[in-house]
Amino acid sequence: MMWIKSLMLCIGLTLQAAAAEEVRLDARLQPESDIRAGQPLYYEIDVLTDTWLTGTPDFSRFQVPGTLITFEGSQGRTIQRNIEGKRYFGLSYRYRLIPLESGVTTLPGLQLEVPVGQSDKPVAVTLPARSFAVQPLPAAEAAGISLLATDIQLSQSLRPATLSIQTGQPLIREIRVQAQGALALSIPRPQALAKPSPAGTELPAEVKALTDQRGHSIGGERIEQVRYLPEETGTLTLPAVELAWWDIDEGKVKRTRLPELVVEVTAAETSLNEQLALAGQRLAHQVSRRFPGSWAGLAVTLALVFWALRRYRRSALGLFRVQFGRLHQHWRDSRFGTRHQAVRELKKTPAELTSTYRLIQTRYCSPSIRNAPLDPESQQNLLDGLAHYYGPSPDPTKGQPKMLRALRRLIIPKRSQE
Numbered sequence: 398m399m400w401i402k403s404l405m406l407c408i409g410l411t412l413q414a415a416a417a418e419e420v421r422l423d424a425r426l427q428p429e430s431d432i433r434a435g436q437p438l439y440y441e442i443d444v445l446t447d448t449w450l451t452g453t454p455d456f457s458r459f460q461v462p463g464t465l466i467t468f469e470g471s472q473g474r475t476i477q478r479n480i481e482g483k484r485y486f487g488l489s490y491r492y493r494l495i496p497l498e499s500g501v502t503t504l505p506g507l508q509l510e511v512p513v514g515q516s517d518k519p520v521a522v523t524l525p526a527r528s529f530a531v532q533p534l535p536a537a538e539a540a541g542i543s544l545l546a547t548d549i550q551l552s553q554s555l556r557p558a559t560l561s562i563q564t565g566q567p568l569i570r571e572i573r574v575q576a577q578g579a580l581a582l583s584i585p586r587p588q589a590l591a592k593p594s595p596a597g598t599e600l601p602a603e604v605k606a607l608t609d610q611r612g613h614s615i616g617g618e619r620i621e622q623v624r625y626l627p628e629e630t631g632t633l634t635l636p637a638v639e640l641a642w643w644d645i646d647e648g649k650v651k652r653t654r655l656p657e658l659v660v661e662v663t664a665a666e667t668s669l670n671e672q673l674a675l676a677g678q679r680l681a682h683q684v685s686r687r688f689p690g691s692w693a694g695l696a697v698t699l700a701l702v703f704w705a706l707r708r709y710r711r712s713a714l715g716l717f718r719v720q721f722g723r724l725h726q727h728w729r730d731s732r733f734g735t736r737h738q739a740v741r742e743l744k745k746t747p748a749e750l751t752s753t754y755r756l757i758q759t760r761y762c763s764p765s766i767r768n769a770p771l772d773p774e775s776q777q778n779l780l781d782g783l784a785h786y787y788g789p790s791p792d793p794t795k796g797q798p799k800m801l802r803a804l805r806r807l808i809i810p811k812r813s814q815e
Contacts, residue, residue, distance in 0.1 A: 420511050420520045421445040421485065426529060433532050434499045435545035436645060437578060442524065443476055444511055445487035452512035455519065456490070461504060465495040465580045495580055497543070499533040534643060542650060543585055544642040546616065547578035549653045551587065551640060561661045564627055565750035568660065570597070570635050572621040578645060581606050581617025587638040587655070594634050597623040626783065628754075628766055633660040664758070665751045735759065736804050743800055753779075753800070756807065771807070778803035 423443040432438055444454050459466060474489040496502050506526040510519035534542060556569040576584050581604045600622040607616040627633050635658040644651050739752035754766075761769040766779050778799040785796025 419447045420513060420522050421480070422509065422522055422524050424524055424527070426527075429529070431532070432496065432529060433534060433545070434496055435534070435543065435583065435643060437493060437495050437545075437580075440492040440494055440504065442490045442492075442507070443478075443487060444490065444509065445476060445478065445480075445485040446511070446513045447483055447485050448514040449486060450488065450512065451514055452519075454488075454490070454512070455510040457508035459492065459505070459507060461494070461496075461502060463496065463498045464502060465497065465582060467493040467580065469493055493580075495545075495583060496531045497583070499531050501528055502531050503528040542641055542643050544576060544579060544583055544640070545645050546576040546642055547645055549577070549640060549642050549651070550575040551638075551653045551655050553638075553655050553658070555658070555660075560658065561663065562627065562633075563663055563665045563751070564630060565665060565754045566627075568625045568627070568633070569600075570623045570625070570658070572623075572638060572655065574619045574621075574640060575607060575616065576618070576642070577607070577616040579617050581619060584617050584619040585640070586619070586621060587640045589636045589638050590654075591634075591636040591657075593623075593625070593636050594632075595625070595627065597625040597635075599623055627660075627662040630662050630664050633662050634658075635660065665754050736807070739804055740801060743797055750783075753804070756804070760807070775803040775806045778806075 427439045469491045471488040471490050476487045478485050504527050507524040509522050512519045552573045554571050603620040609615050637657040639654045641652050735756045742749035757769050782796040782800035785792050
């Protein structure tokens with residue numbers, strides 16, 4: 398009986414070894430020839446067995462220098478094939494490749510571990526390395542072109558969505574590039590055809606893949622953002638941008654362009670409440686000229702208020718509100734009132750600079766902080782504070798102390814040492 402058991406064990410080991418040998422790999426390139434630099438192609442791998450697959454094969458790491466690689470998986474591509482009179486079953490897996498340089502590209506060997514029905518452990522199989530030639534782009538005018546695609550869409554937008562802004566108001570221009578049939582990492586930054594006035598601050602680009610309704614990659618998307626912070630009135634010209642790319646279907650260079658945008662920059666306007674209280678401000682100025690000193694002006698204003706209360710009893714409450722608004726507006730338009738309002742706006746989220754610019758305009762007669770006749774320390778603190786508020790990496794916690802220090806110095810300058 399012992400020899401029967403030994404024979405059955407040998408037969409089982411032989412069958413198990415035979416099952417491991419029945420895992421087959423078949424690889425191919427699509428297309429196999431006339432491959433151009435930047436052209437997408439597919440490396441398809443068929444995993445076959447004469448039994449059945451009990452799980453997903455494990456692929457080793459696959460890297461090719463100078464080539465963008467995306468593993469797309471099987472996507473449900475099943476296979477049934479007869480090879481040498483034997484029936485095989487399996488799945489087809491696919492890599493998407495984009496060689497970026499001309500020359501010879503070598504795909505390294507792949508190690509796979511395939512779980513099959515008659516094996517307790519995954520079967521290890523090896524796919525040999527292979528090479529293919531990559532030709533440069535055929536046209537001389539394609540020199541420097543790195544993006545190959547089937548279609549390109551360029552679009553732009555502004556935040557806020559307006560072509561008229563005020564000084565001190567940040568403006569963000571967003572440029573979106575959608576490339577069909579290309580990887581997102583191969584999309585370059587669109588080139589500006591002229592320099593903007595003034596120059597903006599480039600924010601980090603956002604790069605992501607485009608997918609269809611089933612989640613399959615069909616291209617790439619790149620989003621560029623530029624932030625502008627105009628300090629002077631006039632026009633802000635955002636230049637036209639252009640992207641050169643190679644059309645794979647038509648085999649020629651194309652250029653997609655966005656037009657320039659002209660934004661009107663106006664001085665910061667007063668609010669509706671400030672306009673309604675303008676008459677009160679004029680009255681307060683007249684009283685101040687006739688009766689020197691703030692106490693005398695206040696006394697006269699209060700006398701006018703009491704006289705109005707007796708004369709117009711029916712509208713006393715309304716008249717009191719008007720007079721109080723005039724006094725409040727007179728204080729707000731003073732240097733100390735404007736500074737107080739500027740401090741409140743700086744502490745908002747997001748911060749505002751309307752009162753800060755108004756203070757510069759009313760005291761120094763300058764629409765720009767950079768051109769205002771400020772002392773060097775205050776000017777540098779204001780410019781550094783603006784950079785912390787609206788720079789590439791905003792940090793209001795650092796910008797706010799600098800702005801507040803400069804505002805205090807504008808109102809109460811340091812006395813020169815005698």
